[in-house]
């Protein structure tokens with residue numbers, strides 16, 4: 001993987017870029033940041049995932065074999081970090097019309113992720129799967145998340161209807177080793193259960209059973225995922241800024257924030273990587289968007305992630321990126337070698353001025369469009385950078401996950417905030433419990449009803 005930061009700098013984009021002397025100044029913080037990253041390594045248990053899971057991976061593979069031998073479909077039920085990693089793995093590595101392929105080409109079950117509580121969305125799935133022939137992986141680290149628990153209850157109802165009491169084999173749970181409702185259910189009913197290790201938060205959990213069971217069911221090479229993550233780990237644990245791309249990413253993005261770039265656009269030029277941008281959006285937003293600094297002062301830090309897809313969004317967003325405010329950093333992601341090379345053939349009709357395309361490849365077109373867009377935003381003086389994957393395979397995807405996780409953790413150190421909590425989300429979760437009538441939340445429900453009184457003059461009913 002190549003990570004190129006050239007277009008973040010004043011010498012390439014002009015006055016809105018970052019000066020080398022700003023880098024030197026911020027680099028003075030690196031020894032302390034590095035010391036913190038080393039001291040917190042054990043607490044950041046996700047950093048050990050590429051190394052310490054031999055037994056659990058063996059178990060996951062056994063389970064995946066059972067699933068692929070006995071079922072037609074595999075459905076992940078979860079939300080946020082419990083779902084986004086699986087989605088990124090699925091489209092980032094597998095065939096883009098995987099579920100529509102015949103079984104012998106897929107080599108396994110069809111794969112779905114349900115990460116919302118849209119009634120039509122959930123019901124649409126039941127219209128295309130036979131629940132009897134479906135294995136559901138229910139993932140919630142906290143074991144309490146309202147969206148996942150309600151999906152689970154709907155599925156249990158359907159399974160009971162279809163199978164009577166013989167639904168145990170259709171359910172696998174992944175949750176905390178002791179906390180939460182899901183763990184209690186697991187203990188009581190003996191469902192096959194995997195554990196989210198301590199110190200592995202949802203958004204950092206893709207390389208534990210949360211994402212690995214999906215990987216195994218999809219026949220994704222888990223060892224290659226780990227190998228990519230390990231290689232990246234080696235680079236991203238170096239103290240030297242000029243050898244550590246995660247530190248440089250964190251430094252430059254934090255320098256950009258200081259210059260008012262409050263938006264982080266991730267723009268992959270590959271359909272399959274759009275879910276990687278979705279995954280990054282949660283990682284970057286939930287980790288860095290914080291009201292309080294480590295010292296308890298109010299800091300309101302963070303940078304808003306935006307996902308865009310090349311080339312599609314060139315025709316919707318690039319106008320803004322090029323000519324709009326200097327409030328963004330754009331990370332382009334490109335792929336050197338796609339799974340396919342697609343030639344534009346000689347057309348059977350006269351293509352007039354479009355005939356220059358004949359004999360060329362779509363691969364060249366997507367690569368050229370990325371270069372052209374990169375050139376345009378660079379000329380316009382907008383900060384951008386490029387991550388190049390050699391291919392969309394398990395090793396590169398494992399490396400990319402790990403790089404972005406390390407960069408996020410390091411950015412948390414630069415910003416002097418806790419990158420591993422999410423108190424702002426908890427507030428919404430509590431309010432939802434109250435609105436849904438959960439015991440113990442009566443006071444909150446009353447408070448909410450009071451707060452939702454509206455001044456009718458600002459409400460337009462048309």
Ligand SMILES: O=P(O)(O)OC[C@H]1O[C@](O)(CO)[C@@H](O)[C@@H]1O
Pocket residue numbers: 079080081082139140141142143144145148201202203286422425
């Ligand atoms: O895995 P859980 O506990 O259900 O949480 C799901 C998601 O909810 C959050 O807590 C908040 O959205 C995320 O951090 C997490 O990934």
